[in-house]
Amino acid sequence: MNVGAAAEVAPRVGVVAAISVDRLAVRFEGNDGSITALSDVDFEVSEGGFVTMLGPSGCGKSTLLRAIADLVPVSEGGIRVFGRTPEQSRLARDFAFVFQDPTLLPWRSAIDNVRLPLEVGRRGGVELERHAEPEDLLALVGLQGREDALPHELSGGMKQRVSIARALVQKPRVLLMDEPFGALDEITRDKLNEELLRIWRETGTTIMFVTHSVPEAAFLGRKCLVLSAQPGRVRGYVDIDLAEPRQLSIRDTLEFVQITSHLRSLLEVGK
Amino acid sequence: MKAAGTGNGRALAAAAGDSSMRLEKWRRRAPAIVAAVGLLLLWQLIVDGFRVPTYIAPSPVEVLEVFAKEGEILWINFWPTAMEAAAGFALGNGIAVLLAVWFVHSQLAERAFYPIAVFVNTIPIIAIAPILVLMLGNGYEPKIVIAALICFFPTLVNMVRGLKSVSPQMLDLMRVLSANQAEVLWKIRLQSSLPFLFAALKIASTTSVIGAIVGEWIGSNYGLGSLIIEATYNFRAPLLYATVILGAGMAVVAFTATTIVERRVLKWKPGNVI
Ligand SMILES: Nc1ncnc2c1ncn2[C@@H]1O[C@H](COP(=O)(O)OP(=O)(O)OP(=O)(O)O)[C@@H](O)[C@H]1O
Numbered sequence: 151m152n153v154g155a156a157a158e159v160a161p162r163v164g165v166v167a168a169i170s171v172d173r174l175a176v177r178f179e180g181n182d183g184s185i186t187a188l189s190d191v192d193f194e195v196s197e198g199g200f201v202t203m204l205g206p207s208g209c210g211k212s213t214l215l216r217a218i219a220d221l222v223p224v225s226e227g228g229i230r231v232f233g234r235t236p237e238q239s240r241l242a243r244d245f246a247f248v249f250q251d252p253t254l255l256p257w258r259s260a261i262d263n264v265r266l267p268l269e270v271g272r273r274g275g276v277e278l279e280r281h282a283e284p285e286d287l288l289a290l291v292g293l294q295g296r297e298d299a300l301p302h303e304l305s306g307g308m309k310q311r312v313s314i315a316r317a318l319v320q321k322p323r324v325l326l327m328d329e330p331f332g333a334l335d336e337i338t339r340d341k342l343n344e345e346l347l348r349i350w351r352e353t354g355t356t357i358m359f360v361t362h363s364v365p366e367a368a369f370l371g372r373k374c375l376v377l378s379a380q381p382g383r384v385r386g387y388v389d390i391d392l393a394e395p396r397q398l399s400i401r402d403t404l405e406f407v408q409i410t411s412h413l414r415s416l417l418e419v420g421k
Numbered sequence: 422m423k424a425a426g427t428g429n430g431r432a433l434a435a436a437a438g439d440s441s442m443r444l445e446k447w448r449r450r451a452p453a454i455v456a457a458v459g460l461l462l463l464w465q466l467i468v469d470g471f472r473v474p475t476y477i478a479p480s481p482v483e484v485l486e487v488f489a490k491e492g493e494i495l496w497i498n499f500w501p502t503a504m505e506a507a508a509g510f511a512l513g514n515g516i517a518v519l520l521a522v523w524f525v526h527s528q529l530a531e532r533a534f535y536p537i538a539v540f541v542n543t544i545p546i547i548a549i550a551p552i553l554v555l556m557l558g559n560g561y562e563p564k565i566v567i568a569a570l571i572c573f574f575p576t577l578v579n580m581v582r583g584l585k586s587v588s589p590q591m592l593d594l595m596r597v598l599s600a601n602q603a604e605v606l607w608k609i610r611l612q613s614s615l616p617f618l619f620a621a622l623k624i625a626s627t628t629s630v631i632g633a634i635v636g637e638w639i640g641s642n643y644g645l646g647s648l649i650i651e652a653t654y655n656f657r658a659p660l661l662y663a664t665v666i667l668g669a670g671m672a673v674v675a676f677t678a679t680t681i682v683e684r685r686v687l688k689w690k691p692g693n694v695i
């Protein structure tokens with residue numbers, strides 16, 4: 151009996167994936183009939199992993215992330231976040247979402263924007279004892295001294311940093327990021343990429359990160375999920391083995407170029 | 422030392438910017454002031470030059486004399502009107518805001534009552550006024566209701582739009598946080614609606630004065646509205662003009678006060694930083 155129980159418990163502790171997506175399909179009823187955005191999508195993200203997602207525009211990357219976040223209903227198949235349905239894990243605050251647009255509340259100072267997740271959505275008695283201090287998080291994203299600044303007083307990169315701090319305040323186990331740096335210039339983007347890796351290492355959060363940039367996908371991801379054009383299917387799920395800890399200069403190495411050209415070839419097939 | 426030095430430099434620069442900005446403000450206002458004074462002078466010259474009888478058009482000096490000699494009668498009638506306008510402003514806008522919140526949360530309520538609100542708005546206020554006097558008597562009540570009615574509709578329309586002006590992305594954010602309707606209302610919708618609300622309140626601040634005055638035209642023996650009627654029947658043109666100017670002054674004060682509150686409340690709107 152004991153042995154049996156142990157055998158049943160053991161996989162739950164070590165092997166339950168942070169995110170597992172099982173034969174997922176998502177369809178939308180639009181004006182021009184039904185659109186299949188995703189079809190037969192299968193993959194897993196292990197705890198503490200960093201998965202980037204690439205794919206042609208309109209292939210369903212945002213839809214996939216939004217389905218995991220319970221913002222879009224699933225048509226077929228299943229999604230589990232630490233073994234729970236998206237709705238359960240949303241209510242338990244397992245994940246946080248970072249949008250392409252920082253989506254800050256313009257009337258709130260930086261620090262009050264970071265506090266927002268601690269103020270709302272707690273009627274279900276969500277335990278937020280494991281929250282971080284907003285001040286510490288603003289320092290973590292390099293914004294100490296700007297706590298009281300209003301969003302319109304911050305640059306685009308700073309706003310996105312605030313939105314990352316806001317996502318981290320509830321110590322999420324999973325961070326879903328939909329092209330968070332897409333609207334930033336290259337220098338800011340490089341800097342935030344390095345910072346994101348540092349935050350990932352320091353917090354151990356599982357990250358899924360959508361991008362249009364092949365180098366960004368290769369530089370950030372430990373794995374890269376490549377989707378094909380509509381309807382989105384998994385074209386490849388590539389391991390990215392590069393020297394750790396990663397530095398920006400790694401992008402000039404031969405291994406890096408080989409990986410990016412492999413990712414590009416997968417994207418080409420997708421078209 | 423160095424930090425203090427730059428701090429001081431910044432303060433000085435800010436002060437210099439302040440005074441030059443004030444100068445700039447006056448420079449921008451100067452043409453309007455000069456034009457107004459010029460027109461008043463012209464008016465005085467025409468009335469004096471062509472010997473226009475006072476009961477047809479009084480000169481600015483005669484109007485000023487009314488303020489000096491009959492100030493008391495003006496003030497006595499000023500306060501009831503101001504009170505009615507303020508009460509009507511609060512009542513009309515308050516109901517409009519509450520209705521807008523209801524409409525945004527219940528499509529059924531919006532479908533049922535929005536058309537009625539539109540219909541009520543199409544009835545000219547002059548036509549409603551006697552009905553209300555019949556219903557509510559001769560006291561403050563009908564005037565307050567008329568002032569409230571005249572404020573109500575623009576605020577309702579703007580407030581509904583404002584509450585709905587929240588970006589879909591912000592609603593996504595709140596959904597990911599599992600926020601409920603009340604939290605979305607308090608944390609997001611009300612704040613986003615404020616620019617729309619203040620646009621309406623600025624209109625309402627002046628129309629509520631008009632509403633109170635129109636209410637006093639019908640069967641009233643106090644207030645600026647009744648003073649206007651009385652002065653007209655008695656051919657007391659200078660008193661009439663002084664009353665009208667006082668009414669306009671009340672509206673300007675109400676408008677300015679609303680604008681000042683708006684600037685305080687909407688500091689976060691980049692366009693409103695002064
Ligand atoms: N709410 C919706 N209603 C109807 N169709 C939708 C909806 N959201 C997405 N779609 C459709 O689903 C498909 C995938 O869209 P999605 O936004 O996921 O693409 P994407 O890969 O994120 O594109 P991009 O790289 O341009 O951001 C598109 O064809 C889009 O038109």
Ligand SMILES: [Mg+2]
Nearest residue numbers: 211212213328
């Ligand atoms: Mg997208």
